[in-house]
Amino acid sequence: MGSSSDRELGEKAKALLDEFGVESEIRILSAHRNPKELEEYIEKSEAEVFIAIAGLSAALPGYIAARTVRPVIGVPREVKLGGLDALLSIAQMPRGVPVACVSIDGATNAALLAIEILALKDSELKRRLLEYRRRWSKR
Numbered sequence: 001m002g003s004s005s006d007r008e009l010g011e012k013a014k015a016l017l018d019e020f021g022v023e024s025e026i027r028i029l030s031a032h033r034n035p036k037e038l039e040e041y042i043e044k045s046e047a048e049v050f051i052a053i054a055g056l057s058a059a060l061p062g063y064i065a066a067r068t069v070r071p072v073i074g075v076p077r078e079v080k081l082g083g084l085d086a087l088l089s090i091a092q093m094p095r096g097v098p099v100a101c102v103s104i105d106g107a108t109n110a111a112l113l114a115i116e117i118l119a120l121k122d123s124e125l126k127r128r129l130l131e132y133r134r135r136w137s138k139r
Contacts, residue, residue, distance in 0.1 A: 002030045002054040006077055009053050009107040013075070016111040020128055022118060031063035042067045049114040052099075053107065055079035058089035061099045071117055073100045073110045 001010045010026045017024040029038040031054075042050075042064055050068070052061035053075040061074030076086030083104035090101040102109040112129075119126035 001026065001028050002032075002052075002058075002060040004028055005079075006053040006055070009075060009077060009105060013051055013053075013107040013111040013114075016108055017114065020115050020125065020132075022115060022125070029060075031059040032057075035063070038063065039067060049073065049117050051075060051107075051110045051114055053077055053110075054090070055083070055086045056089075058086035061090050061101075062093055062097065065093065065097045065099045071100065071114075072098075073102060073113050075102055075107050075110045076104050078104050 001007065006028075007026070014024050014026055027041060029041055031038060038060075048070060050061075050064050050070060050072045052064050052072055054060040055077035056079050058074065058076055061072050065072040074090035076083050076090050079086065087101065087104055090099055093099045100113060102113065115125065115129055119129050
């Protein structure tokens, strides 16, 4: 997360990842305020997928994507302009530095997309995801 104000969305994503037994952690590291710490974190992290929650200029997802070839999922946060500023900042990444982008405040979908990516090489996780989808479709 780029800011402590993103915590509620981060907790939402983490809760779903925990439900699936996917190890995760929440860190507050801003691309603007903590660039050196963020760079060190990315370099040392063993994460297979990053979920980056950010509002306003939403530089965090792009910063991470520019420093790794692992998948990055951006969650634009509604802070101003209805979240469109963050959405466009994440969705309009330059060629060669892709970032997946979910809906504004879409932390749950970010977690589900991360689970889908991880399930590509984890059959048990894929089974749990399919069961979740079956339950979800009956709501």
